[in-house]
Amino acid sequence: MVTNFDTLCGELEKNELEAPNGIASPTTYGQLLAIYLYQNDLCNAKFLWKRIPPNILSSNPEIPAIWAVGQKLWKKDLAGTYQALAAFTWTEPVSNIIRALEEKVRERAFNLIGQSYSSISIDTVIAMTGLSKEAVLQACRDRKWELAEDGVTVNPTPPTQPAPLHTSSEDQLFKLTEFVSFLEN
Structure with missing residues (x-):
């Protein structure tokens, strides 16, 4: 299980840039989108979502499910974020990133509560x-x-x-x- 998501992110970005015909694999898109959410880089997540080819989105329901989580994070809807995280059965290798994302969102929520x-x-x-x-x-x-x-x-x-x-x-x-x-x- 990869836990250094920054390194993996760099590798996935490189894979996307060097992909034949400019279209990366669905796994690359799914992992990269999940890592952007984990890093709380919602702008890059949104730009990635916009550039994923429609045929990949329609044939891989996991990627729209990841973006559903991103939309909840974008709207700062914490309850909705947890619902979106639980609404899909995540597959490897995205499931590791999603588990880490859920823990990180929860930790940020506890810190926010403590500060506010x-x-x-x-x-x-x-x-x-x-x-x-x-x-x-x-x-x-x-x-x-x-x-x-x-x-x-x-x-x-x-x-x-x-x-x-x-x-x-x-x-x-x-x-x-x-x-x-x-x-x-």
């Missing part, structure tokens, strides 16, 4: 993550989020972000001076 809410209903978390109530409660415990006394709301804590590296103005001026001096010599 001080209190949120469990039902909303269920809709935003596509998980069962038990799985949501376990995920909340794993993240050390507080379950409110009413049993229906969660008080998330923001995810820890690495501290940004700040350089002093003097350091920046020194680096700029070195760079300009390098360019002049």
Whole structure:
């Protein structure tokens, strides 16, 4: 199973560019479309969708199913995204990418919840993550989020972000001076 999707993406893009008659294999298109969604590169996914030949789309139902997921992501419809992901029986090698995509979308949803809410209903978390109530409660415990006394709301804590590296103005001026001096010599 390939997990380095950036490398695979580069190979698939190369395959598409070098394809005879400019038409790549359905597998190439399907994997590339799924990887663009995994990378949250919705613009490239949409452009790829537009350039896939109609005969490939009509003979390979998996590719339109991948794009159905992309459309939900484009509209920021998380609940619809999980429905679209579950609506199709994915085949290899796309299924690996789709599983990783689902995990990544879910992780982004949890991070969004943690950053945006001080209190949120469990039902909303269920809709935003596509998980069962038990799985949501376990995920909340794993993240050390507080379950409110009413049993229906969660008080998330923001995810820890690495501290940004700040350089002093003097350091920046020194680096700029070195760079300009390098360019002049």
